[in-house]
Every structure is written in C-alpha cells, then in structure tokens.
Amino acid sequence: MLRLHELFPHPIIQGPMAGGASTPALVAAVSNAGGLGSLACGMLSPEAMLEQAWEIRQACSRSFAMNLFVQTAPAPTPEEIQAASALLKPVWSQFGWDALPLPAKWCEDMEAQFEALLQVSPAVASFTFGIISSEQLAQLHASGIFVIGTATHLAEALAWQNLGADAVCLSGVEAGGHRGTFIGEQEAVSFSTSELLAQVAPQLSIPVIAAGNIVTGEDISSALSAGAAAVQMGTAFLVTHESGIHPAYKQQLLAATTDTTRQTRAFTGRFARGLDNRFMQVMAEVAAQVPAYPVQNALTAAIRSAAAKNNDPQWMSMWCGQGVARARAMGTAELMRDLISHCQTH
Ligand SMILES: Cc1cc2nc3c(=O)[nH]c(=O)nc-3n(C[C@H](O)[C@H](O)[C@H](O)COP(=O)(O)O)c2cc1C
Numbered sequence: 001m002l003r004l005h006e007l008f009p010h011p012i013i014q015g016p017m018a019g020g021a022s023t024p025a026l027v028a029a030v031s032n033a034g035g036l037g038s039l040a041c042g043m044l045s046p047e048a049m050l051e052q053a054w055e056i057r058q059a060c061s062r063s064f065a066m067n068l069f070v071q072t073a074p075a076p077t078p079e080e081i082q083a084a085s086a087l088l089k090p091v092w093s094q095f096g097w098d099a100l101p102l103p104a105k106w107c108e109d110m111e112a113q114f115e116a117l118l119q120v121s122p123a124v125a126s127f128t129f130g131i132i133s134s135e136q137l138a139q140l141h142a143s144g145i146f147v148i149g150t151a152t153h154l155a156e157a158l159a160w161q162n163l164g165a166d167a168v169c170l171s172g173v174e175a176g177g178h179r180g181t182f183i184g185e186q187e188a189v190s191f192s193t194s195e196l197l198a199q200v201a202p203q204l205s206i207p208v209i210a211a212g213n214i215v216t217g218e219d220i221s222s223a224l225s226a227g228a229a230a231v232q233m234g235t236a237f238l239v240t241h242e243s244g245i246h247p248a249y250k251q252q253l254l255a256a257t258t259d260t261t262r263q264t265r266a267f268t269g270r271f272a273r274g275l276d277n278r279f280m281q282v283m284a285e286v287a288a289q290v291p292a293y294p295v296q297n298a299l300t301a302a303i304r305s306a307a308a309k310n311n312d313p314q315w316m317s318m319w320c321g322q323g324v325a326r327a328r329a330m331g332t333a334e335l336m337r338d339l340i341s342h343c344q345t346h
Pocket of ligand 1 (some may be wrong): 172238
C-alpha cells in the first residue's frame with residue numbers, strides 16, 4: 001500500500017462536496033495540480049458514480065478520491081412523514097404549494113454505491129457519517145485502495161485506526177458542510193481543528209488530515225507544523241470556477257466579509273454549517289424536532305430545488321465553513337499554484 005505522500009505530491013486534498021460542488025472538472029484540476037481531488041458520491045447513483053469517475057479519468061491520469069456517506073436506508077412511518085412535513089409548512093407555504101412534494105426515495109443504496117466504488121477502484125476512498133465494516137475495509141485493501149475515515153473526536157479516530165484505515169481526516173467544528181460525528185451526540189462534539197491536531201493526532205499512529213477553516217497556504221503550513229500529514233479544504237474550492245454550486249450561492253459566499261455561518265440540522269436532520277438565511281431562521285425553533293438524516297434531507301429536496309429555480313438563496317442550503325470570508329474566486333489551477341507557493345512543506 002502506498003503512503004499518503006506517495007499518492008499525490010502536494011499535501012492538499014480538495015474535500016468531497018456532495019450536492020454538485022465537486023464536479024469532475026474540479027476533481028481533475030486539483031489532482032492535475034498535484035493535490036488530491038475528491039468526488040463526493042454520497043448522493044450519486046452508482047451509474048452517476050461510474051460516469052463521473054470516467055469523466056475524471058478522461059481529464060486526469062493522477063490519483064483521485066471517491067467519498068461515500070456510511071448510511072442505511074431508513075423506514076419512516078406515514079405519521080412521521082406527516083409530522084415532518086407539518087414542521088416544514090412555514091417554508092413550503094411560501095412557494096404557494098398545497099402540500100410538500102414527497103421524494104421518490106430517502107437515500108442511495110450504500111451497498112450498490114460501494115460496488116460501484118470497487119468497480120472504479122480509485123487510488124483513495126474516503127468515508128463520513130459512520131464507519132465501514134472490516135469486510136468492506138478488506139475489500140478496499142484487496143483492490144489496493146487507500147482508505148480515509150472521517151472523525152470529529154478521539155473515539156472515532158481510534159475506531160478508524162483500529163479498523164485498519166490508512167489515514168483519518170480530523171474535521172473541526174469550523175468546517176463547512178455536515179458534521180461527520182458518528183459516536184455520541186453531534187451537538188456535544190465541538191472540537192476545533194487545532195484542538196483535534198493538538199489532542200487527538202498525538203494519540204494516533206496513522207497519518208492525520210486536518211479539515212476546517214484552512215483556506216490559505218499559510219493555514220496549510222500551520223496545520224502541517226501542528227502534526228497534520230495533509231489538509232482537506234472545502235470552502236476554498238467552493239468558489240473556484242470549476243465548482244458546480246448555484247451562481248446565487250456562490251455570489252453569497254463571495255459577498256461574505258465576516259463569518260455569518262452557523263450550524264443547523266433543519267435542512268437535513270444532521271448538523272451542518274452554512275450561511276445563515278431565512279430557511280434557518282424560520283426553522284430555528286423546530287430544528288431539534290425534524291427527523292434524522294437522510295429523511296429530512298430528502299423531504300427538503302423539493303424546497304431547495306424550487307429555491308434554485310427561483311435564484312433565491314434564502315431557501316437554499318449554502319454550506320460553507322467559518323473561513324468563508326477568506327475564500328477567493330479564481331480558477332482551480334491558479335488557486336493550487338497560490339496555495340503551493342505560500343505553504344512551506346517540511
Ligand atoms: C458544500 C459542502 C459539501 C460537503 N460534502 C461532503 C461530503 O459529501 N463528504 C465529506 O466527507 N465531506 C463533505 N464536506 C466537508 C469537506 O469535504 C471538507 O472536509 C470541509 O469543507 C473542510 O472545511 P472547510 O470548509 O472549512 O474547508 C462538505 C463541505 C461542503 C462545504
């Protein structure tokens with residue numbers, strides 16, 4: 001098995017970003033520049049995973065990662081769905097609807113996604129929201145795939161290490177998007193990236209990847225000197241030309257001059273960090289009552305797609321991290337050059 005620094009020359013991982021941000025063009029551009037691009041597959045069908053991996057390979061012959069959510073399909077009762085829909089009524093009634101359109105399915109089938117992952121056999125596979133089985137780990141390793149788990153505290157990092165993962169991504173509370181917490185209550189875990197590097201990294205023997213509020217080359221240098229083998233950056237790549245997010249969302253990110261993010265579980269049923277907006281405000285009081293991921297995520301899909309159609313960022317989920325005000329719009333190749341030239345690797 002190759003070691004982390006043998007897989008890609010510069011210790012920069014473009015974080016997987018589900019929902020359309022991490023396009024094949026973004027992934028390929030990062031890997032071509034000597035970092036590790038990651039394709040977010042958590043919300044992709046197996047067919048879309050194969051197609052997008054093919055697109056990446058057309059544009060790039062270097063290592064890239066594919067990322068999955070560790071999840072099982074839920075089975076909510078009709079009463080639970082009705083109650084959840086009622087909690088969302090103050091939002092969907094804004095669109096003039098008589099009822100909330102229900103989704104065709106709650107989430108992708110992780111087993112089928114895992115088969116597609118093995119079929120593509122990327123250099124790296126990363127996982128969040130849970131931990132895979134030892135059989136799955138053995139299958140990945142038998143295919144020569146380097147495995148990265150996501151952790152938000154020590155017990156999770158040790159669980160991945162004990163399983164036999166090759167590296168662990170320590171995700172601080174500043175990070176954009178969903179909390180990866182899978183042991184304990186999400187709201188009880190709030191370690192910052194630097195706390196995780198100082199307190200968790202020394203207790204591990206596998207390489208550690210730091211994620212959360214890393215935006216510049218100087219931030220990368222600091223994380224590396226604090227013990228990280230590499231960094232994983234999301235928000236910085238969200239505003240690149242290759243990022244696939246909605247233009248109105250990108251505009252809001254670029255307009256941020258300070259940290260106006262907060263965490264909410266109202267969009268998806270799992271705590272996630274993004275720009276504050278009307279959806280978060282309207283749902284604030286009932287956010288604790290919405291059903292857990294992925295049910296709430298599927299239930300709000302129609303709202304988010306109507307908001308996208310209307311170019312209205314107030315009802316979209318605008319995931320990003322606390323470093324949003326420092327993210328700069330540019331091409332990915334240019335951003336990578338800038339990051340590499342401002343970071344001192346040792
Ligand atoms: C829009 C968005 C979507 C994300 N989706 C995923 C995902 O599908 N899987 C994952 O492991 N992490 C996901 N993340 C986390 C990122 O990969 C990365 O770890 C995080 O953004 C790092 O923090 P930063 O935003 O402060 O740079 C997402 C982050 C954002 C902003």
